[in-house]
Amino acid sequence: MNALRAFATAGQRLNFRAASEDLGVSQGAVAQQIRLLEEHLGQALFTRLPRGVALTSQGAIYHAQVKRAFDILRDATEQIGEGDTSLTVSVTPTFATRLLIQRLPSLNTVLPDLKIRTIATVEVTDFDRDQVDLAVREAHPPFPDGHEAQLLFRQDFIIVGSPHLLKNGAHDLMPEHLRSMPLLHDSYGHWQKYFGTEERLPGPVFNQISLAIDAALAGQGLAIVSRAFVQDDLSAGRLFDVGSAQDESDRNYYLVRKKSQRPRPMLDTVWSWCLKTFRQ
16 A cells, blocks of 8 residues: 555656655655565556656556545545535635635535635645645636636736825826835735836835735735725725726636546535635
């Protein structure tokens, strides 16, 4: 089983070092397990390359069946151990804080027995390795084979500010006026794109969009954000819409899950709830 697990992981990662990190063992241990399996089968499963490895033709066929066997084992364990009432959802931190958390009570109404685990991260999700059932990601098609994806909303970037900052309202603010105001930055560099410059603009920089939004709500400056994340604040008058940031992105927010032959009514219900709740 250890050799098969090492083979399944290495065949997916195509790199013994990466496989060793996933399995929590040394790279040498992975290589040894693969070597033992190849000796047992009497043929090579990998072609060793200068950087990484590649599956041989027979290795690729064998890997598909071994992976399928592990998927069956995992699904069977989940059915018995969890009773199919526990789901793990992976979302971006901003999606979690600005959209998901305040709407979870309505999901609890629909599925009162659901035990939901939320992971807030921007890292690419490996549904098998991370044991994730459903993910929300800022992405663009095409998606990997075996994944099902539905568009939740396209990003409409706008400039927003607090009424405490914009005491005279948010009308007729020209770019030259905006540049004289305090600016809030995140890792996307929206203000540089807006002003058409590569120079470092003044103002605090936040590593999360949600932090820039919080600073804007506190009246500390103007932020460029996706409208979906501040729509509730705009409707409540906590933020003003200063105007379009004229920043188009090919990366929008998608609901993603792994395709499965096994019926999962609980997951299907959560999937439908997400589409109904967050699709715009």
